[in-house]
Amino acid sequence: MDISTIAGAALSVKAGQTQQTLSMAMVKQAANQQSQMADLLAQNVQQAPQADGSYNFSTYA
Numbered sequence: 001m002d003i004s005t006i007a008g009a010a011l012s013v014k015a016g017q018t019q020q021t022l023s024m025a026m027v028k029q030a031a032n033q034q035s036q037m038a039d040l041l042a043q044n045v046q047q048a049p050q051a052d053g054s055y056n057f058s059t060y061a
Helices: 003-047
Strands: none
Touching: none
């Protein structure tokens, strides 16, 4: 095996590792965004006015 073949293989492995690292970073970022959205939704639910039961609503028509 000559040096250029070894160097090419090493560059190919390094490129694959870089791609994998970028992919993992993107997955982590997406997970963080989903977590933030879940937190916002949870806050909205806590702040929503609660029904007091004094209103009668019927779907009968």
